[in-house]
Amino acid sequence: MAQIFNKSANNIAKISMVxxxxxxxxxxxxxxxxxxxxxLTGRYMERQQPVQFSHKHHVGDDGIDCRYCHQTVETTASxxxxxxxxxxxxxxxxxxxxxxxxxxxxxxxxxxxIEWRRVHDLPEYTYFNHSIHVAKGVGCSTxxxxxxxxxxxYQENTLQMEWCLECxxxxxxxxxxxxxxxxxxWEPGSIDDxxxxxxxxxxxxxxxxxxxxxxxxxx
Amino acid sequence: MQNVSELENKLHPPMVxxxxxxASVTDKISDVTLKKRTPFHWFIGFGIAFMxxxxxxxxxxxxxxxxxxxxxxxxPVGWAFDIINFVWWIGIGHAGxxxxxxxxxxxxxxxxxxxxxxxxxxxxxVACAAMFPLLHTGRPWLAAYWLFPYPNTMGIxxxxxxxxxxxxxxxxxxATVSLLFWYVGLIPDFATLRDRAKNKYFRFVYAILSWGWxxxxxxxxxxxxxxxxxxxxxxxxxLSVHSIVSFDFSVAQIPGWHATxxxxxxxxxxxxxxxxxxxxxxxxxxHWYRMQDFITHTHLVYMGKVMLATGLIVCYGYAMEGFFGWxxxxxxxxxxxxxxxxxxxxxxxxxxxxxxxxxxxxxLWFKRFRxxxxxxFLISVVVSIGMWLERFVIIVTSLNRDFxxxxxxxxxxxxWDWTMFIGTIGFFFTLLYLFVRFVPIISIFEVxxxxxxxxxxxxxxxxxxNVNEVEYTYDRTDPPNS
Numbered sequence: 039m040a041q042i043f044n045k046s047a048n049n050i051a052k053i054s055m056v057x058x059x060x061x062x063x064x065x066x067x068x069x070x071x072x073x074x075x076x077x078l079t080g081r082y083m084e085r086q087q088p089v090q091f092s093h094k095h096h097v098g099d100d101g102i103d104c105r106y107c108h109q110t111v112e113t114t115a116s117x118x119x120x121x122x123x124x125x126x127x128x129x130x131x132x133x134x135x136x137x138x139x140x141x142x143x144x145x146x147x148x149x150x151x152i153e154w155r156r157v158h159d160l161p162e163y164t165y166f167n168h169s170i171h172v173a174k175g176v177g178c179s180t181x182x183x184x185x186x187x188x189x190x191x192y193q194e195n196t197l198q199m200e201w202c203l204e205c206x207x208x209x210x211x212x213x214x215x216x217x218x219x220x221x222x223x224w225e226p227g228s229i230d231d232x233x234x235x236x237x238x239x240x241x242x243x244x245x246x247x248x249x250x251x252x253x254x255x256x257x
Numbered sequence: 258m259q260n261v262s263e264l265e266n267k268l269h270p271p272m273v274x275x276x277x278x279x280a281s282v283t284d285k286i287s288d289v290t291l292k293k294r295t296p297f298h299w300f301i302g303f304g305i306a307f308m309x310x311x312x313x314x315x316x317x318x319x320x321x322x323x324x325x326x327x328x329x330x331x332x333p334v335g336w337a338f339d340i341i342n343f344v345w346w347i348g349i350g351h352a353g354x355x356x357x358x359x360x361x362x363x364x365x366x367x368x369x370x371x372x373x374x375x376x377x378x379x380x381x382x383v384a385c386a387a388m389f390p391l392l393h394t395g396r397p398w399l400a401a402y403w404l405f406p407y408p409n410t411m412g413i414x415x416x417x418x419x420x421x422x423x424x425x426x427x428x429x430x431x432a433t434v435s436l437l438f439w440y441v442g443l444i445p446d447f448a449t450l451r452d453r454a455k456n457k458y459f460r461f462v463y464a465i466l467s468w469g470w471x472x473x474x475x476x477x478x479x480x481x482x483x484x485x486x487x488x489x490x491x492x493x494x495x496l497s498v499h500s501i502v503s504f505d506f507s508v509a510q511i512p513g514w515h516a517t518x519x520x521x522x523x524x525x526x527x528x529x530x531x532x533x534x535x536x537x538x539x540x541x542x543x544h545w546y547r548m549q550d551f552i553t554h555t556h557l558v559y560m561g562k563v564m565l566a567t568g569l570i571v572c573y574g575y576a577m578e579g580f581f582g583w584x585x586x587x588x589x590x591x592x593x594x595x596x597x598x599x600x601x602x603x604x605x606x607x608x609x610x611x612x613x614x615x616x617x618x619x620x621l622w623f624k625r626f627r628x629x630x631x632x633x634f635l636i637s638v639v640v641s642i643g644m645w646l647e648r649f650v651i652i653v654t655s656l657n658r659d660f661x662x663x664x665x666x667x668x669x670x671x672x673w674d675w676t677m678f679i680g681t682i683g684f685f686f687t688l689l690y691l692f693v694r695f696v697p698i699i700s701i702f703e704v705x706x707x708x709x710x711x712x713x714x715x716x717x718x719x720x721x722x723n724v725n726e727v728e729y730t731y732d733r734t735d736p737p738n739s
Binding site: 042066100 | 464
């Protein structure tokens, strides 16, 4: 009787054993990468806004402080979005006739807020508070990146839990003096490790156990 | 001489009865898969099992659509059918591993004709068991990060200090080793089926499954080593898996759970339940497929004895639980014992358990019952029910009376608890029917080693004859049409 398989079956069997191991490894690696990809996290994705507002121009060129528009960042959970009146403080005089600013003027006329599209959207099951982070020396750029270089704002980080925990597990690696929180030019290398650790003590940042307790962020 | 051989027969009864040669053993077992028409009772049995398995599918869909609120468990009885059924199924699997590994290492020849389907039973029972802890998470697709340490995007590991994660490793190791053990043992038999199959699709599938086995001396040498290594790996698993399952309870500080006796008591219970299930399966199986020559009366009696021995250990466990409750002088422990046995609302479940597991097996002391297939089957069914009740008693009577009387509540299962449990039984028998149809239910080549002609070094005058027989059988495993 003829053989069921020809001789090449031996090699096919051996190759398929290796292939299964390689494929499984590749699939696992692919998972770890896809799960963190900007396709799933929305990282680096610019959002079209109703007004062509440029942070690069307002922060980078004009040097307006973050808090001029995001007024509640030091006091509440939300950093706050500026009302149209805040825009009109300047734009009733500057570029008052620019067609780009028509949506702002329309909003002011009709008393209807501009519907900005949210760029950093945390899930509802996480409790996040801007004021505590600012009060403990976490700079704006630590999470939001170089906003002063972004004509249109995008999400600089993944906002995944592992990213949050990176800092919650070792805040001394990321904090800066409170005076530098709103400084977009501040560089992490400008203070040494001893200074960072003493900042952590000075600002009374809680222990790692407390900072990584489930209910710190999931209440 | 006559007396000596009679005595010998009594001490080591033959494990294969009837007048069998190598060839007739192969014919008889492989014909079930290859030659004989699938018997009508197979279709009836498979049909019923498959329908019941659909109940499982329905229950799982309903559960996933609605969440675990469809089950009856709620505070303070946060664990109920899900864990009862998990422990029950995983316990049943243990007899398969004990038979295949420990009895192999102890050189117990009688394991040979029951190990194949006992191992299959183990695998299918583990498959049923694994469903419960996965599904009791409510959203199993999210449960991956509670159960497995992998680099997830949350940057967290499972809780390694929890016995629940130990369970994951214990059960998955157990499933993997059992599968390998079963499959490695099957390779020479798959090769036999490959060589005898007439249908070309069957031949193709069996050829792939047998990995080019030709039965050369080198193949056999490697096979023996692999099989022994796997037996060595499985042996500690018989003890470790159910010890770890018992940690799910004994690590918790709940009266009635927090006891040092739990690991050995659970392991004995698992083997007890497992042998009961092996008997439930093999008593009808040997009749339906006329395998009485291979699964002999002696086998059944031996299994009955193992059941009696392990059952007595379990009874010792019940006695010690009561003793600990009293001797600890801890009021919560003593309250739990009183509540479990006579004061509480579930006292009937405890006494039912004692009747099923404690009293019923006492019949096995008597030869009349031990040697009767009917009684062995009946006792095995009762023991299976009893072992299920044992987990019910442990879980529900400890939880329903919490430390604070204000938290006390009754537990009763709902429809979906029952459908899922019954559904897994259907699933188990579906797999078992498929196994009986497509895989040799008894290890062909191992049974052949039990025949007198396998012991060619024995009596010199038989030597020539046996050598011829060996060669003849070797030819028979070659392709039949060549």
